[in-house]
Amino acid sequence: MDTLLQLSDLLLHIDRHLDVVIQQYGYWAYGLLFAIVFAETGLVVAPFLPGDSLLFIAGAYCATEHFNLWTLCIGLLIAAIGGNTVNYFIGRWIGHRIFSSESRWIDQAALRKTHSFYEKHGGKTIIVARFLPIIRTFAPFVAGVSEMNFSRFQFFNITGAVLWVFGLVVAGYFFGNIPIIRQNLNVIVLIGIGAAAIPIVLAAAYKIFQRKKK
Template structure:
């Protein structure tokens, strides 16, 4: 296998995981750890598979090809460390990231994540785990926005636990159902939407209440 073929398999590892397990055996844990770490820790690699990779890995655990407990522990660690590196990079660069143009940085994705962060604050770190692209940029934006390290790590660890355990477990128990396997991204987005809508409604109600109170006091 040449280098280009290897990278192509990495980019589509959610579809070629079985081949990786056959060829690399227990080294698959190191490969999956590296992929999750890079997808969450390096903002130049937001295109690596995330949700689908965890789900498919769960299905292989159900067949006995991998140990589900070892996999979950390693991927949670990879997700936490990846976000932490991303956070420190954002902290180091600071607010000038919005003023300068960096060839390696997707400005549109950065602005989208920043807007999401402004709406939902620290909860963004948890919710973003289930949103491709936003997942990669959220810890970076948290660092740029000077969120305290203690507060960031709280949301970081909770988000990593939920993301890995929920999706690997879904693959482990439900991976044999074609409808779920083939429409995973849609199902994840619907689930995140269900979590966000109450927050938006609560914010809207607060604005209406404040507006009504200000009119009444005039």
């Protein structure tokens, strides 16, 4: 039981225990990080896994030469793109059944609106969602359910993954070992989430205002 609790704590807070993971597992630490990023972006049941803070802290360990910067970035990039792609296809597989269902419990009009929204604004949603925990996990799934065009989805999936992985890892590389930043990482992450979310909220509020005005 204690071992299971320790393992779950390690997975949920690996960003805090990364030094221990590196010491105990060496090069296998790369694989563990890749697996966590793949699961967090690819499985709708795993939005609780660390994402932004993990990338930032991993970048900080690149600066101390515990990780190789390029190996880490390329591996995480493949994991992030692959995770979103798997999540998309899971959603698409489920979506085919939802769209063809005649169940009175499923609002087909809402599904059509979601499909229309993703065809118009899905690209921006996929990119911005990369920087928003939980939403990051569900955005590709909803894109699949709404049957967003796959080539379009993949373009924005790759673009978002590049910005997310390289942006956070490189930021951690340059700033992650500054004591004041390391000690206040959670606050900084929350500020970053707010900076990504506020434009979305304002845009939504503006559209609601415009509709009411009409």
